[in-house]
Amino acid sequence: MATNEAAVLGVTEKAARLTAEMEGMDTPELMRAVIEDLFPGRIALVSSFGADSAVLLHMVAQIDKATPVLFIDTRVLFEETLAYRDKLVAYLDLEKVIAIGPKPAMLAAEDPENFLWASDPNRCCEIRKVMPLAEALEGYDAWITGRKRFQAQTRGSLALFETEAGRVKVNPLAHWPAAKIIDYLDAFALPRHPLVAKNYLSISCIPCTSPVKPGEDPRAGRWRGSGKVECGLHTLPLYAGADI
Numbered sequence: 001m002a003t004n005e006a007a008v009l010g011v012t013e014k015a016a017r018l019t020a021e022m023e024g025m026d027t028p029e030l031m032r033a034v035i036e037d038l039f040p041g042r043i044a045l046v047s048s049f050g051a052d053s054a055v056l057l058h059m060v061a062q063i064d065k066a067t068p069v070l071f072i073d074t075r076v077l078f079e080e081t082l083a084y085r086d087k088l089v090a091y092l093d094l095e096k097v098i099a100i101g102p103k104p105a106m107l108a109a110e111d112p113e114n115f116l117w118a119s120d121p122n123r124c125c126e127i128r129k130v131m132p133l134a135e136a137l138e139g140y141d142a143w144i145t146g147r148k149r150f151q152a153q154t155r156g157s158l159a160l161f162e163t164e165a166g167r168v169k170v171n172p173l174a175h176w177p178a179a180k181i182i183d184y185l186d187a188f189a190l191p192r193h194p195l196v197a198k199n200y201l202s203i204s205c206i207p208c209t210s211p212v213k214p215g216e217d218p219r220a221g222r223w224r225g226s227g228k229v230e231c232g233l234h235t236l237p238l239y240a241g242a243d244i
Protein backbone atom coordinates (compact mmCIF):
# COMPACT_ATOMS: atom_id res chain seq x y z
CA MET A 1 0.00 0.00 0.00
CA ALA A 2 1.37 3.45 -0.92
CA THR A 3 2.21 5.78 1.98
CA ASN A 4 -0.40 8.35 0.93
CA GLU A 5 -3.07 5.67 0.57
CA ALA A 6 -2.27 4.38 4.05
CA ALA A 7 -2.44 7.90 5.47
CA VAL A 8 -5.86 8.50 3.90
CA LEU A 9 -7.07 5.15 5.19
CA GLY A 10 -5.82 6.08 8.65
CA VAL A 11 -7.78 9.34 8.59
CA THR A 12 -10.89 7.50 7.41
CA GLU A 13 -10.63 5.05 10.30
CA LYS A 14 -10.06 7.95 12.67
CA ALA A 15 -13.26 9.68 11.48
CA ALA A 16 -15.30 6.51 11.93
CA ARG A 17 -13.86 5.99 15.41
CA LEU A 18 -14.54 9.59 16.42
CA THR A 19 -18.12 9.35 15.17
CA ALA A 20 -18.67 6.22 17.26
CA GLU A 21 -17.03 7.74 20.34
CA MET A 22 -18.64 11.19 20.20
CA GLU A 23 -22.14 10.43 18.91
CA GLY A 24 -24.46 11.76 21.59
CA MET A 25 -21.90 14.10 23.14
CA ASP A 26 -23.11 17.58 24.01
CA THR A 27 -22.24 19.78 21.01
CA PRO A 28 -20.34 22.57 22.83
CA GLU A 29 -18.35 19.84 24.59
CA LEU A 30 -17.58 18.20 21.24
CA MET A 31 -16.49 21.55 19.81
CA ARG A 32 -14.16 22.07 22.75
CA ALA A 33 -12.73 18.58 22.30
CA VAL A 34 -11.94 19.00 18.60
CA ILE A 35 -10.50 22.52 19.02
CA GLU A 36 -8.50 22.03 22.21
CA ASP A 37 -7.71 18.33 22.45
CA LEU A 38 -7.91 16.56 19.08
CA PHE A 39 -6.59 19.18 16.64
CA PRO A 40 -5.06 22.04 18.68
CA GLY A 41 -3.87 24.76 16.29
CA ARG A 42 -4.69 22.52 13.32
CA ILE A 43 -8.43 23.06 12.85
CA ALA A 44 -10.52 25.82 11.25
CA LEU A 45 -14.21 26.60 11.17
CA VAL A 46 -15.45 27.27 7.63
CA SER A 47 -18.37 29.68 7.89
CA SER A 48 -20.62 31.30 5.28
CA PHE A 49 -21.97 33.77 7.85
CA GLY A 50 -25.34 32.57 6.64
CA ALA A 51 -28.70 31.80 8.20
CA ASP A 52 -27.50 29.46 10.98
CA SER A 53 -23.82 30.35 11.20
CA ALA A 54 -24.05 32.24 14.48
CA VAL A 55 -24.46 28.96 16.40
CA LEU A 56 -21.00 27.55 15.68
CA LEU A 57 -19.38 30.98 15.66
CA HIS A 58 -20.77 31.55 19.15
CA MET A 59 -19.46 28.18 20.36
CA VAL A 60 -16.02 28.94 18.91
CA ALA A 61 -16.01 32.32 20.63
CA GLN A 62 -16.70 30.63 23.99
CA ILE A 63 -13.78 28.23 23.50
CA ASP A 64 -11.06 30.28 21.81
CA LYS A 65 -11.70 33.54 19.99
CA ALA A 66 -8.45 33.06 18.06
CA THR A 67 -9.67 29.87 16.36
CA PRO A 68 -9.27 30.38 12.58
CA VAL A 69 -12.59 31.05 10.80
CA LEU A 70 -12.42 30.79 7.01
CA PHE A 71 -14.98 32.89 5.13
CA ILE A 72 -15.30 32.35 1.37
CA ASP A 73 -16.06 35.67 -0.28
CA THR A 74 -17.07 34.58 -3.79
CA ARG A 75 -17.29 38.26 -4.84
CA VAL A 76 -20.99 37.78 -5.63
CA LEU A 77 -22.36 37.69 -2.10
CA PHE A 78 -25.25 39.71 -0.75
CA GLU A 79 -24.30 43.02 0.86
CA GLU A 80 -26.41 41.83 3.79
CA THR A 81 -24.04 38.86 4.27
CA LEU A 82 -20.94 41.05 4.35
CA ALA A 83 -22.61 43.42 6.82
CA TYR A 84 -23.76 40.47 8.95
CA ARG A 85 -20.23 39.07 8.98
CA ASP A 86 -18.87 42.38 10.26
CA LYS A 87 -21.62 42.60 12.86
CA LEU A 88 -21.08 39.05 14.17
CA VAL A 89 -17.30 39.36 14.24
CA ALA A 90 -17.61 42.46 16.39
CA TYR A 91 -20.40 41.02 18.55
CA LEU A 92 -18.53 37.79 19.28
CA ASP A 93 -15.10 39.44 19.32
CA LEU A 94 -13.69 36.85 16.93
CA GLU A 95 -9.99 37.42 16.39
CA LYS A 96 -9.08 35.37 13.34
CA VAL A 97 -11.66 35.56 10.56
CA ILE A 98 -9.83 34.99 7.30
CA ALA A 99 -11.52 36.02 4.04
CA ILE A 100 -10.59 33.84 1.09
CA GLY A 101 -11.82 33.94 -2.49
CA PRO A 102 -11.17 33.44 -6.18
CA LYS A 103 -7.94 34.61 -7.76
CA PRO A 104 -8.50 37.87 -9.72
CA ALA A 105 -6.56 36.51 -12.72
CA MET A 106 -8.76 33.44 -12.85
CA LEU A 107 -11.92 35.54 -12.68
CA ALA A 108 -10.61 37.81 -15.41
CA ALA A 109 -9.85 34.83 -17.64
CA GLU A 110 -12.94 32.71 -16.99
CA ASP A 111 -15.69 34.94 -15.65
CA PRO A 112 -15.04 38.60 -16.43
CA GLU A 113 -18.78 39.40 -16.56
CA ASN A 114 -19.70 37.47 -13.37
CA PHE A 115 -21.99 35.31 -15.46
CA LEU A 116 -20.34 31.89 -15.42
CA TRP A 117 -22.97 30.75 -12.90
CA ALA A 118 -25.52 30.73 -15.73
CA SER A 119 -23.52 28.69 -18.26
CA ASP A 120 -21.38 26.47 -16.05
CA PRO A 121 -22.30 26.69 -12.35
CA ASN A 122 -20.03 23.77 -11.42
CA ARG A 123 -16.99 25.54 -12.81
CA CYS A 124 -18.15 28.79 -11.22
CA CYS A 125 -18.27 27.08 -7.80
CA GLU A 126 -14.89 25.49 -8.44
CA ILE A 127 -13.06 28.74 -9.10
CA ARG A 128 -14.98 30.86 -6.57
CA LYS A 129 -15.34 28.37 -3.70
CA VAL A 130 -13.67 24.98 -4.00
CA MET A 131 -10.21 26.02 -5.15
CA PRO A 132 -9.83 28.93 -2.67
CA LEU A 133 -10.92 26.70 0.20
CA ALA A 134 -8.63 23.86 -0.85
CA GLU A 135 -5.69 26.26 -0.82
CA ALA A 136 -6.72 27.81 2.50
CA LEU A 137 -7.02 24.42 4.19
CA GLU A 138 -3.41 23.56 3.54
CA GLY A 139 -1.76 23.41 6.92
CA TYR A 140 -4.88 22.22 8.72
CA ASP A 141 -5.64 18.64 9.74
CA ALA A 142 -9.35 19.19 10.20
CA TRP A 143 -12.16 21.61 9.47
CA ILE A 144 -15.61 22.25 10.91
CA THR A 145 -18.74 22.73 8.81
CA GLY A 146 -22.25 23.83 9.72
CA ARG A 147 -24.05 21.19 7.65
CA LYS A 148 -27.19 19.57 9.07
CA ARG A 149 -29.19 16.51 8.11
CA PHE A 150 -32.51 18.35 8.05
CA GLN A 151 -31.34 20.79 5.39
CA ALA A 152 -31.90 18.49 2.42
CA GLN A 153 -32.52 14.85 1.51
CA THR A 154 -28.96 14.68 0.16
CA ARG A 155 -27.67 15.39 3.68
CA GLY A 156 -30.01 12.95 5.45
CA SER A 157 -27.28 10.53 6.53
CA LEU A 158 -24.55 13.05 7.29
CA ALA A 159 -22.01 11.68 9.78
CA LEU A 160 -20.54 13.60 12.70
CA PHE A 161 -17.02 13.06 11.35
CA GLU A 162 -16.02 12.51 7.73
CA THR A 163 -12.78 12.55 5.78
CA GLU A 164 -11.84 14.50 2.70
CA ALA A 165 -8.52 14.83 0.95
CA GLY A 166 -6.71 13.38 3.97
CA ARG A 167 -8.38 15.70 6.48
CA VAL A 168 -11.06 15.14 9.06
CA LYS A 169 -14.25 17.09 8.45
CA VAL A 170 -16.36 17.73 11.54
CA ASN A 171 -20.13 18.28 11.28
CA PRO A 172 -21.07 19.12 14.90
CA LEU A 173 -24.64 20.13 14.01
CA ALA A 174 -25.35 17.13 11.77
CA HIS A 175 -28.08 15.83 14.07
CA TRP A 176 -29.54 19.18 15.12
CA PRO A 177 -33.17 19.77 14.07
CA ALA A 178 -34.19 23.21 12.82
CA ALA A 179 -36.00 24.01 16.07
CA LYS A 180 -32.83 23.49 18.10
CA ILE A 181 -30.97 26.01 15.91
CA ILE A 182 -33.66 28.60 16.58
CA ASP A 183 -33.68 27.81 20.30
CA TYR A 184 -29.89 28.27 20.50
CA LEU A 185 -29.98 31.57 18.60
CA ASP A 186 -32.76 32.80 20.90
CA ALA A 187 -31.15 31.52 24.09
CA PHE A 188 -28.00 33.56 23.47
CA ALA A 189 -29.81 36.46 21.76
CA LEU A 190 -27.56 36.10 18.73
CA PRO A 191 -28.06 38.49 15.78
CA ARG A 192 -29.88 36.94 12.82
CA HIS A 193 -28.93 37.26 9.16
CA PRO A 194 -31.28 39.97 7.85
CA LEU A 195 -32.36 37.87 4.85
CA VAL A 196 -33.83 35.13 7.06
CA ALA A 197 -36.79 37.43 7.70
CA LYS A 198 -37.39 37.35 3.92
CA ASN A 199 -37.44 33.51 3.87
CA TYR A 200 -33.88 32.98 2.70
CA LEU A 201 -33.07 29.92 4.81
CA SER A 202 -29.79 28.92 3.10
CA ILE A 203 -27.79 31.86 1.88
CA SER A 204 -24.92 31.91 -0.60
CA CYS A 205 -24.24 33.91 -3.78
CA ILE A 206 -26.82 36.36 -5.14
CA PRO A 207 -27.41 34.62 -8.51
CA CYS A 208 -27.95 31.19 -6.97
CA THR A 209 -29.98 31.98 -3.86
CA SER A 210 -33.73 32.51 -3.61
CA PRO A 211 -36.31 32.53 -0.82
CA VAL A 212 -37.81 29.22 0.34
CA LYS A 213 -41.54 28.51 0.15
CA PRO A 214 -43.53 26.89 3.00
CA GLY A 215 -42.87 23.14 3.14
CA GLU A 216 -39.68 23.22 1.08
CA ASP A 217 -36.27 22.01 2.27
CA PRO A 218 -34.22 24.92 3.63
CA ARG A 219 -31.79 24.49 0.72
CA ALA A 220 -34.52 24.46 -1.94
CA GLY A 221 -33.74 28.07 -2.72
CA ARG A 222 -30.18 27.25 -3.83
CA TRP A 223 -29.66 26.84 -7.60
CA ARG A 224 -33.44 26.67 -7.94
CA GLY A 225 -34.56 24.82 -11.07
CA SER A 226 -31.05 23.85 -12.16
CA GLY A 227 -30.76 20.35 -10.63
CA LYS A 228 -27.57 21.41 -8.84
CA VAL A 229 -27.71 20.80 -5.09
CA GLU A 230 -24.15 21.23 -3.77
CA CYS A 231 -21.41 23.72 -4.53
CA GLY A 232 -18.63 21.15 -4.61
CA LEU A 233 -17.14 22.01 -1.24
CA HIS A 234 -18.59 18.75 0.03
CA THR A 235 -18.64 16.61 -3.11
CA LEU A 236 -15.21 17.02 -4.67
CA PRO A 237 -11.78 16.17 -3.27
CA LEU A 238 -10.20 19.39 -2.06
CA TYR A 239 -6.77 19.22 -3.59
CA ALA A 240 -5.25 22.66 -3.42
CA GLY A 241 -4.14 24.04 -6.74
CA ALA A 242 -5.72 21.23 -8.72
CA ASP A 243 -7.74 22.41 -11.69
CA ILE A 244 -10.88 20.59 -10.56
Ligand code: SF4
Nearest residue numbers: 121124125128205208
Ligand atom coordinates in the same frame (compact mmCIF):
# COMPACT_ATOMS: atom_id res chain seq x y z
S1 SF4 B 1 -23.18 29.50 -5.85
FE1 SF4 B 1 -23.55 30.30 -7.96
S2 SF4 B 1 -22.48 32.27 -8.13
FE2 SF4 B 1 -21.76 31.21 -6.26
S3 SF4 B 1 -19.89 30.22 -6.90
FE3 SF4 B 1 -21.54 28.68 -7.14
S4 SF4 B 1 -22.37 28.91 -9.24
FE4 SF4 B 1 -21.05 30.70 -8.76
